[in-house]
Amino acid sequence: MSTDTLAHDDHHDHGPEKGLKRWLFTTNHKDIGTLYLLFSLLMFFVGGAMAMVIRAELYQPGLQFVDPAFFNQMTTMHALIMIFGAVMPAFVGLANWMLPMMVGAPDMALPRMNNWSFWILPFAFAILLSTLFMPGGAPAGGWTMYPPLVLQLGDAFPFLIFSVHMMGASSIMGAINIIVTIMNMRAPGMSLLKMPLFPWTWLITAYLLIAVMPVLAGAVTMLLTDQFFGTSFFSAAGGGDPVMFQHIFWFFGHPEVYIMILPAFGIVSEVIPTFARKKLFGYEAMVYATASIAFLSFIVWAHHMFTVGMPLSGQLFFMISTMLIAVPTGVKVFNWVATMWRGAMTFETPMLFALAFLFLFTIGGFSGLMLAIVPADFQYHDSYFVVAHFHYVLVPGAVFAIMCAVYYWLPKWTGHMYNETLGKWHFWLSAVFVNVTFFPQHFLGLAGMPRRIPDYSTQFADFNWVSSVGAFCFGISQLLFAYIVISCIRGGAKATDRVWEGSHGLEWTLPSPAPYHSFEEAPEVH
Amino acid sequence: MSSGFLKWPVQAVLTALLLGQSPSASAEWALNMPPGVTDISLEIYKLHMLIFYICVAIAVAVFGAMIYSIFQHRKSRGVEPAKFEGSTKVEIVWTSIPFVILIAMAIPSARALIQIEDTRAPDMTVKVTGYQWKWQYEYLDEGISFYSNLAIDSNLARQVKSGIDPNSVDNYLLDVDNPLVVPVGQKVRILLTANDVIHAWWVPELGGKKDAIPGFINEMWFRVNEPGTYRGQCAELCGKDHGFMPIVVVALEDAEYKSWVSEQTSATAPSGAADSAGNVQPAVDVSRDYSVAELLEAGEKSYITHCSACHMINGAGMPPAFPGLAGSGLSVGDLAAHIDIVLNGKPGTAMVAYGSQLNDLEIASIITYERNAWGNDTGDVVQPAEIRAQR
Numbered sequence: 001m002s003t004d005t006l007a008h009d010d011h012h013d014h015g016p017e018k019g020l021k022r023w024l025f026t027t028n029h030k031d032i033g034t035l036y037l038l039f040s041l042l043m044f045f046v047g048g049a050m051a052m053v054i055r056a057e058l059y060q061p062g063l064q065f066v067d068p069a070f071f072n073q074m075t076t077m078h079a080l081i082m083i084f085g086a087v088m089p090a091f092v093g094l095a096n097w098m099l100p101m102m103v104g105a106p107d108m109a110l111p112r113m114n115n116w117s118f119w120i121l122p123f124a125f126a127i128l129l130s131t132l133f134m135p136g137g138a139p140a141g142g143w144t145m146y147p148p149l150v151l152q153l154g155d156a157f158p159f160l161i162f163s164v165h166m167m168g169a170s171s172i173m174g175a176i177n178i179i180v181t182i183m184n185m186r187a188p189g190m191s192l193l194k195m196p197l198f199p200w201t202w203l204i205t206a207y208l209l210i211a212v213m214p215v216l217a218g219a220v221t222m223l224l225t226d227q228f229f230g231t232s233f234f235s236a237a238g239g240g241d242p243v244m245f246q247h248i249f250w251f252f253g254h255p256e257v258y259i260m261i262l263p264a265f266g267i268v269s270e271v272i273p274t275f276a277r278k279k280l281f282g283y284e285a286m287v288y289a290t291a292s293i294a295f296l297s298f299i300v301w302a303h304h305m306f307t308v309g310m311p312l313s314g315q316l317f318f319m320i321s322t323m324l325i326a327v328p329t330g331v332k333v334f335n336w337v338a339t340m341w342r343g344a345m346t347f348e349t350p351m352l353f354a355l356a357f358l359f360l361f362t363i364g365g366f367s368g369l370m371l372a373i374v375p376a377d378f379q380y381h382d383s384y385f386v387v388a389h390f391h392y393v394l395v396p397g398a399v400f401a402i403m404c405a406v407y408y409w410l411p412k413w414t415g416h417m418y419n420e421t422l423g424k425w426h427f428w429l430s431a432v433f434v435n436v437t438f439f440p441q442h443f444l445g446l447a448g449m450p451r452r453i454p455d456y457s458t459q460f461a462d463f464n465w466v467s468s469v470g471a472f473c474f475g476i477s478q479l480l481f482a483y484i485v486i487s488c489i490r491g492g493a494k495a496t497d498r499v500w501e502g503s504h505g506l507e508w509t510l511p512s513p514a515p516y517h518s519f520e521e522a523p524e525v526h
Numbered sequence: 527m528s529s530g531f532l533k534w535p536v537q538a539v540l541t542a543l544l545l546g547q548s549p550s551a552s553a554e555w556a557l558n559m560p561p562g563v564t565d566i567s568l569e570i571y572k573l574h575m576l577i578f579y580i581c582v583a584i585a586v587a588v589f590g591a592m593i594y595s596i597f598q599h600r601k602s603r604g605v606e607p608a609k610f611e612g613s614t615k616v617e618i619v620w621t622s623i624p625f626v627i628l629i630a631m632a633i634p635s636a637r638a639l640i641q642i643e644d645t646r647a648p649d650m651t652v653k654v655t656g657y658q659w660k661w662q663y664e665y666l667d668e669g670i671s672f673y674s675n676l677a678i679d680s681n682l683a684r685q686v687k688s689g690i691d692p693n694s695v696d697n698y699l700l701d702v703d704n705p706l707v708v709p710v711g712q713k714v715r716i717l718l719t720a721n722d723v724i725h726a727w728w729v730p731e732l733g734g735k736k737d738a739i740p741g742f743i744n745e746m747w748f749r750v751n752e753p754g755t756y757r758g759q760c761a762e763l764c765g766k767d768h769g770f771m772p773i774v775v776v777a778l779e780d781a782e783y784k785s786w787v788s789e790q791t792s793a794t795a796p797s798g799a800a801d802s803a804g805n806v807q808p809a810v811d812v813s814r815d816y817s818v819a820e821l822l823e824a825g826e827k828s829y830i831t832h833c834s835a836c837h838m839i840n841g842a843g844m845p846p847a848f849p850g851l852a853g854s855g856l857s858v859g860d861l862a863a864h865i866d867i868v869l870n871g872k873p874g875t876a877m878v879a880y881g882s883q884l885n886d887l888e889i890a891s892i893i894t895y896e897r898n899a900w901g902n903d904t905g906d907v908v909q910p911a912e913i914r915a916q917r
Contacts, residue, residue, distance in 0.1 A: 061692040061699075063684060069766045069844065135846050142763045148740060149723040149765060152876075154847060236741020242724060243739060277601070279611040307726060307761075308737050309744035312643045316636055323628040327621060334620045337591050342608035344601040355596070362588065366581035373631065375566075375638040376574045378734025379559055382726060382761040447556035448730040450761045453769030455684055457700045457757075458693050462555050 104187025385445025825895025
């Protein structure tokens, strides 16, 4: 079947255009996927450079390099760029590349909108990054944009709001495209419960995006009207409430957390069975667990704000609903372990990243469970314990899953094998230094170091030093990742169609590199 | 850390060994939450350890299974992959067990929470107001009120490239000019609010934190069991100097506390509060003429404490938000307007009215300093009496 498809492809003049026009006007899911992934890689290094500034200043007590105002710009911009510029576009890029190939479709359902949803992003981030050069500096009130602090921002304020709107519009269009593709373009015979986990988790994620991105847009628009049009949604002086912003923001913000992790669950659920040479344990339980997590994500938001002075009943509700998330998340972890159990595992780079994800994301889950305990949260809240927690779920969680996916599918995309030795080096350096960077931050938080401070008391010096050294090494190790990816695009050993011995699913029935149009004739799924 | 790189690994190993023997051996390399000095903080500490050990137990089971599997079920050992792909029974088991553990965990947590939120029947109440970037403490029954700023030696050392080694400063960034003084054994209720943006009041050893929100009042309480000095920081990002508004609470035995209160109430000037050594600043004698040297010396200190966060120690400011004072603007212009803006602030900007925060001598010396420092050679000398007259 796949050879037929390829033969058809050769008859038509459906190859890519040449030069810049190919990338500007492309409606091809693979081209757009590539654009998303390269953009995400660029933003990963921009946001990473900011993290290096942060860790350099925190290397020892005292202010050596930057003033506190610029430090706050770095923490704020680092978060905005990593969340909206690196992690989210990387997952959308993976979805673009893989969804049509995994559900047996020729392309995404809405190709022109696909082009637009990508090309908004470079402009959104050009605007956001340009604020660094504006009078009053870049946003410095935290990525959470809490009023009244965010309203003290200088000329950058409307640009911040506008760029967030653009990112939101891009995400919503990406999500619509994914839902329409999955709902309408699956191969004959592929019922929803026969669909692989990666499309499943993305389908659920896409609904989360559509549900919460408009909420963020509403929240930042209210900030805008408070600042320029005399409203007082968030000002007590005019009968508003600054805490209302936090409620609205986190009603977006918590599902957003799962937007950044559910596709990672999908990736790991593809990779572990491949390298364990065994089917995913409890497929249906995995789907239901993902859906439960998505549902729960809408009713836990106030656990980000236990210290704002909520009524006791509110605190109890959000504590219990938050603890409940541990149940479906636990189910997922147990199922992955059961998938490994009595398999015949090999440990190529994607598998190593998947296993590190499993270990380290679980550690982030444990600290999340601790944070759910309201009385204990009164101590943890806004301390470095929280910084350690969310970096554990985002870096060895989401980012490792993205790297896992890149190593896993890169041979299919390029037709070349990446350098396995260098891949293993990249893995071990990343896995060691991510822990050197973030594990000591648990101790700092417990010992009383608040987050978002540019300088600290000398009692925190030792672990900050360790964390900074880890961060520099982690940062440098990522250059290796860029090198491996670029050299794999340029050449390397020829990849087979199946690539991995234990690979399963429709994408491996296509040749490597995958043809410009995926399935021109729908494959049959039994 | 300044002692060099080579020494560090040795120090690390030694400290790790020491910590293994006694967890409280050293404040540096601290690994865990302090149990604190209140019943609540101890309660929180116990909950923290309980949930931590539950996590450790689950981790041992899950990671143990993973590690065993990674070593046993690998292709290089020649194993054949098993064929099983699911079991409803197993799914039910590992859904219900965590559920039961969580409910068991929720019960003591809820009990502690109810205790924490019970702010009824306090022995005394202090209203705490967060400002960018200092705290104000008002003892509602005793009529005592004062501001609490970052201590001056920390403030000098924390300037960018100050050249002052933070290790040479006692309690670097965790020391203030006027600490909050409370009696031990009494239920102290804290009413929290803020003047500008959201802050959060956190002293780890007293157990937990709460946000100070402009336009709203939050409540928390503590009862300190042991006399001592307890240090904390603002925990909610509140702008440029968020890292530089520490909190110091001094808990005194009842008799000492009473004598502190009577000293405070006898000192009538707005900032006639005690410094951390317990010395009360004398009331201002406005009839006296102060010497230029006296005013400049006091002015420099007060300027660093109250003004330098925005206008910078060198008077350069941070335009456009915070104007520079060196060689420009009111500092070299109209004296009456200069006094007016310091006393009454400038609405719509971060410049607050210092008339209610500082006494006549402090304002007079700050203005004298500003008009003569950084090459502002106006030669103007302002006496406290002039400030009193313009209030």
